[in-house]
Amino acid sequence: MTQTQPAAKAAAKTYSLQGTLIEACSCRTLCRCWIGEDPDGGACDSFLAYHIDKGEINGVDVTGLNYVGVFKIPGNVLTPHSWKRVTYVDARATDEQRAAILDAWHGRLGGPLADLNALVAEDVAIETMPIEHNTRSGEGTLVVGDKLRATMAPYRSAYGAITTLRDSIFSTIPGAPAYVAKASEHVVNIPEHGMVWTFKDRNAIQGDFLLEA
Numbered sequence: 001m002t003q004t005q006p007a008a009k010a011a012a013k014t015y016s017l018q019g020t021l022i023e024a025c026s027c028r029t030l031c032r033c034w035i036g037e038d039p040d041g042g043a044c045d046s047f048l049a050y051h052i053d054k055g056e057i058n059g060v061d062v063t064g065l066n067y068v069g070v071f072k073i074p075g076n077v078l079t080p081h082s083w084k085r086v087t088y089v090d091a092r093a094t095d096e097q098r099a100a101i102l103d104a105w106h107g108r109l110g111g112p113l114a115d116l117n118a119l120v121a122e123d124v125a126i127e128t129m130p131i132e133h134n135t136r137s138g139e140g141t142l143v144v145g146d147k148l149r150a151t152m153a154p155y156r157s158a159y160g161a162i163t164t165l166r167d168s169i170f171s172t173i174p175g176a177p178a179y180v181a182k183a184s185e186h187v188v189n190i191p192e193h194g195m196v197w198t199f200k201d202r203n204a205i206q207g208d209f210l211l212e213a
Contacts, residue, residue: 033077111213152204
């Protein structure tokens with residue numbers, strides 16, 4: 001009689017990351033990219049900032065660390081291999097943590113982050129920088145050394161509930177609703193890589209994420 005084999009163990013996840021997102025761009029509210037339309041003015045200057053509340057990448061604990069991408073997007077956000085990116089990794093990360101974060105966010109480990117990375121055409125630079133990322137009830141602040149600072153607050157309903165965006169064709173936090181916000185301040189100063197801009201009262205998004213592969 002043949003003995004029944006035990007059920008195969010579930011495949012281990014390459015990464016499991018949860019935390020908060022802050023993003024802002026040159027578009028006037030609401031962001032046209034999330035609904036698949038071309039950005040205001042035909043191009044977009046933006047950043048995406050992820051704070052990892054709890055996370056592991058290929059067995060490396062990356063809890064508490066930050067990743068920020070600053071982008072120039074020349075047209076429709078969904079055009080593959082079109083974005084230009086400058087990356088900042090949290091200065092508190094060890095070499096091992098830094099490598100793991102870059103492997104995940106730069107698409108080498110598959111999953112939703114690889115899908116997002118497929119939109120990038122060029123990595124202009126990868127830098128290490130102190131990053132301060134704070135969110136609370138849809139509000140957010142971000143400081144990346146002397147290179148980037150932003151402050152945002154959400155739109156609200158007549159009853160005070162935070163306005164959310166769901167079921168959009170594009171998302172930087174797939175599977176989660178986004179808090180629609182306005183950035184009272186959005187300043188990027190990276191002249192060495194051709195990214196310098198200042199915006200006031202333009203589009204912003206804040207949200208929570210769970211990214212797994």
